Amino acid sequence: MKKRKDPLDQLIKAASPEVLGKLIKELALSRPETRRECFEFLKKHVTLTPEESAISEGETLFALWNELKFDLSELDEYGGGDYSVENHVEELLYDLSEKLRKKKVPQEYRRELLDKVLPYIQSGNAGLDDALYEVAYTACYDKNDRRDLAERFEDIGRNWPLDHARRIYREIGDNNKYLELRSIGNLLLGDGQKRKSHRDRQKRTQKSKRPNG
Numbered sequence: 001m002k003k004r005k006d007p008l009d010q011l012i013k014a015a016s017p018e019v020l021g022k023l024i025k026e027l028a029l030s031r032p033e034t035r036r037e038c039f040e041f042l043k044k045h046v047t048l049t050p051e052e053s054a055i056s057e058g059e060t061l062f063a064l065w066n067e068l069k070f071d072l073s074e075l076d077e078y079g080g081g082d083y084s085v086e087n088h089v090e091e092l093l094y095d096l097s098e099k100l101r102k103k104k105v106p107q108e109y110r111r112e113l114l115d116k117v118l119p120y121i122q123s124g125n126a127g128l129d130d131a132l133y134e135v136a137y138t139a140c141y142d143k144n145d146r147r148d149l150a151e152r153f154e155d156i157g158r159n160w161p162l163d164h165a166r167r168i169y170r171e172i173g174d175n176n177k178y179l180e181l182r183s184i185g186n187l188l189l190g191d192g193q194k195r196k197s198h199r200d201r202q203k204r205t206q207k208s209k210r211p212n213g
Helices: 007-014 017-030 032-045 050-078 083-101 107-123 129-138 143-156 159-171 175-209
Strands: none
Touching (some): 050 083, 143 159, 159 175
């Protein structure tokens, strides 16, 4: 039996560059995954200036973020979800980290990505902390980036982000900030222990007031 020709091939050959360009734009605008795939395909087949290449890397990064952001928001809102969804979002987050490791993404894109990622780190409710922290760290290319990240962690004001901020300050040689945050961390730990002791006393008091039998 003679193999049939793919009608799509015939239509592509018949279409003008303008029509094909319009088709690609419409598909890319409506589907983040398609937008990312277009960037990745065209980068391999089109000659770009260094500036255009850098912008393309940044846009590819955000196309990938847009693929995962809805599911990540759902996971964060409900404290987790279906395993397959969690696994898919985690894989995409690690894909983001891999792209960032190539150190080709302009700073403005990386800082904007941190604006998107840090609220989920602050919430800590999506169950994907490791992958989110990895994106945050791989978005830092130099000492100034790491200081910016430490300041962002510090602004969150919670124990775990503060611990990360301390480590970064120590790594970049800012011992004054490291010692300052270590003192704050000890105060927070002490406050937490006091609150726990207070709750334990309340429970014992309530238990003692319950009628026997």
